[in-house]
Amino acid sequence: MKRATVAFRVRYGETDRMGGVYYANYIAWFEMGRSALMREAGYPYRQLEGDGCILPVVEAYCKYRYPAHYDDHLVMETWLTRLTKRDLTFAYRIFREGKLLAEGYSRHMPIDPQGRRIRVPEGLLTLLEPYLESGGV
Amino acid sequence: MKRATVAFRVRYGETDRMGGVYYANYIAWFEMGRSALMREAGYPYRQLEGDGCILPVVEAYCKYRYPAHYDDHLVMETWLTRLTKRDLTFAYRIFREGKLLAEGYSRHMPIDPQGRRIRVPEGLLTLLEPYLESGGV
Amino acid sequence: MKRATVAFRVRYGETDRMGGVYYANYIAWFEMGRSALMREAGYPYRQLEGDGCILPVVEAYCKYRYPAHYDDHLVMETWLTRLTKRDLTFAYRIFREGKLLAEGYSRHMPIDPQGRRIRVPEGLLTLLEPYLESGGV
Amino acid sequence: MKRATVAFRVRYGETDRMGGVYYANYIAWFEMGRSALMREAGYPYRQLEGDGCILPVVEAYCKYRYPAHYDDHLVMETWLTRLTKRDLTFAYRIFREGKLLAEGYSRHMPIDPQGRRIRVPEGLLTLLEPYLESGGV
Numbered sequence: 001m002k003r004a005t006v007a008f009r010v011r012y013g014e015t016d017r018m019g020g021v022y023y024a025n026y027i028a029w030f031e032m033g034r035s036a037l038m039r040e041a042g043y044p045y046r047q048l049e050g051d052g053c054i055l056p057v058v059e060a061y062c063k064y065r066y067p068a069h070y071d072d073h074l075v076m077e078t079w080l081t082r083l084t085k086r087d088l089t090f091a092y093r094i095f096r097e098g099k100l101l102a103e104g105y106s107r108h109m110p111i112d113p114q115g116r117r118i119r120v121p122e123g124l125l126t127l128l129e130p131y132l133e134s135g136g137v
Numbered sequence: 138m139k140r141a142t143v144a145f146r147v148r149y150g151e152t153d154r155m156g157g158v159y160y161a162n163y164i165a166w167f168e169m170g171r172s173a174l175m176r177e178a179g180y181p182y183r184q185l186e187g188d189g190c191i192l193p194v195v196e197a198y199c200k201y202r203y204p205a206h207y208d209d210h211l212v213m214e215t216w217l218t219r220l221t222k223r224d225l226t227f228a229y230r231i232f233r234e235g236k237l238l239a240e241g242y243s244r245h246m247p248i249d250p251q252g253r254r255i256r257v258p259e260g261l262l263t264l265l266e267p268y269l270e271s272g273g274v
Numbered sequence: 275m276k277r278a279t280v281a282f283r284v285r286y287g288e289t290d291r292m293g294g295v296y297y298a299n300y301i302a303w304f305e306m307g308r309s310a311l312m313r314e315a316g317y318p319y320r321q322l323e324g325d326g327c328i329l330p331v332v333e334a335y336c337k338y339r340y341p342a343h344y345d346d347h348l349v350m351e352t353w354l355t356r357l358t359k360r361d362l363t364f365a366y367r368i369f370r371e372g373k374l375l376a377e378g379y380s381r382h383m384p385i386d387p388q389g390r391r392i393r394v395p396e397g398l399l400t401l402l403e404p405y406l407e408s409g410g411v
Numbered sequence: 412m413k414r415a416t417v418a419f420r421v422r423y424g425e426t427d428r429m430g431g432v433y434y435a436n437y438i439a440w441f442e443m444g445r446s447a448l449m450r451e452a453g454y455p456y457r458q459l460e461g462d463g464c465i466l467p468v469v470e471a472y473c474k475y476r477y478p479a480h481y482d483d484h485l486v487m488e489t490w491l492t493r494l495t496k497r498d499l500t501f502a503y504r505i506f507r508e509g510k511l512l513a514e515g516y517s518r519h520m521p522i523d524p525q526g527r528r529i530r531v532p533e534g535l536l537t538l539l540e541p542y543l544e545s546g547g548v
Contacts, residue, residue: 009443011442011443012296012446013296015291016289017292024168025287027160027161031160031161031422032422046481046482057201059201060161060164060199064193064194064196064197070291071446148305148306149428150435153426153427153428154423154427154429154430154480157428159423168287169283172285181345183344207428208319297442297468298436298439298442301438330429330478331434333472334435334473336472380434
């Protein structure tokens with residue numbers, strides 16, 4: 001099984017007055033994870049949209065274990081827990097020096113630019129398959 | 138049962154290049170909902186933090202049904218589906234002209250400013266009780 | 275001279291770990307001000323874009339006097355300091371209970387959806403004229 | 412003269428429905444630039460705040476030349492155009508493959524955690540001096 005890895009630093013504007021990262025920002029980070037996975041798999045999401053296939057989020061979930069802080073160097077792992085032509089679920093784990101801070105998933109259903117449900121290109125499934133594994137939060 | 142209601146317009150910066158609102162922003166909006174509920178209940182969250190009780194999010198979930206768009210006038214309902222001294226779950230529904238666009242929840246566990254688990258003030262529970270009902274997404 | 279007024283509450287996610295509102299968010303708020311002005315003037319920005327005229331920002335500036343905080347009830351005034359068919363400058367002032375917290379401007383040059391410089395519709399100028407005055411930060 | 416360089420990819424959530432990056436996000440990116448500069452200079456901003464010196468923004472400006480888009484790989488250069496114990500101005504330029512997309516500055520006045528004007532530590536000035544040059548937008 002493969003997982004895509006992306007490393008990044010926490011920005012000041014991502015924190016809130018509680019001192020740590022604002023909760024919605026972890027879910028925004030998830031998007032970096034799936035972008036990284038698709039780029040690594042060889043079918044960047046930008047290209048997929050250019051090919052007329054959009055992957056809007058239909059569900060998102062995050063479990064928060066420990067807060068991330070400004071300037072922390074974080075690592076996110078991304079993989080897939082479900083992969084069909086009409087339904088994809090990405091799973092995410094965010095770590096700071098090996099410690100799991102947050103984990104979650106997002107579920108996506110492909111549509112065309114007019115908003116109609118479509119199937120993802122056959123080629124995409126083949127490229128994403130190595131990242132599929134069962135489990136996740 | 139009572140539900141707190143907050144109305145707001147979608148900001149341009151909340152949209153993304155897909156044309157609708159970026160998915161993490163619905164979850165950020167949830168926070169407006171629980172702020173409104175606590176203000177309406179008579180114990181604003183700002184005051185609760187001033188009293189040394191912080192309510193970090195330990196879980197968040199959102200189900201996306203239809204996209205919201207720039208300048209849409211939205212209405213969000215907020216209530217509670219779980220209410221104990223150590224565990225609160227807020228539920229949210231976001232509507233545009235009566236149509237349900239998104240719904241979700243966030244679960245919170247009270248801590249003190251040093252990060253230790255505490256109980257919420259007795260008075261808060263009494264004030265929040267009218268907003269408690271079973272169900273939710 | 276007329277100024278459009280919009281009132282709003284500071285959201286938790288708009289603050290940063292310094293305790294006040296993150297500096298880029300004041301500039302994001304400016305967009306609410308010009309949306310409110312155009313809606314009040316009778317030509318909502320959403321309609322203008324639908325009519326094929328987009329107003330990207332070519333310059334933005336903000337001067338920060340006092341920080342806004344979570345849950346503050348703010349009032350923003352918006353007007354125009356320059357108004358020609360090819361060049362519009364909006365000015366903004368943000369207040370908390372009459373105290374000026376921040377002020378700034380944004381300059382816009384109309385383009386069509388293909389990115390070519392165009393003139394704004396004649397009708398828009400007429401509607402915006404009452405909001406034009408000299409001065410500003 | 413030295414300039415700090417930071418490279419990053421545009422996130423999906425940073426775009427708006429116009430298709431490019433939302434204007435306030437360039438100004439949020441500036442903060443990454445000054446964080447990178449201070450880290451490179453040997454006095455990370457996180458450490459400066461820990462030492463009781465906060466650098467709130469008192470002015471910010473951005474000039475927008477060409478839009479950045481989702482997944483673009485951008486490079487930002489950061490340097491200083493003013494450097495005194497009570498007044499620092501950072502300058503920024505954002506490029507995509509050598510093309511200047513946006514440039515701007517932010518001015519900062521040091522305060523202590525109680526909000527009183529202070530001087531920055533002597534050591535900081537020495538470390539930042541190599542990044543000082545005249546000019547900028």
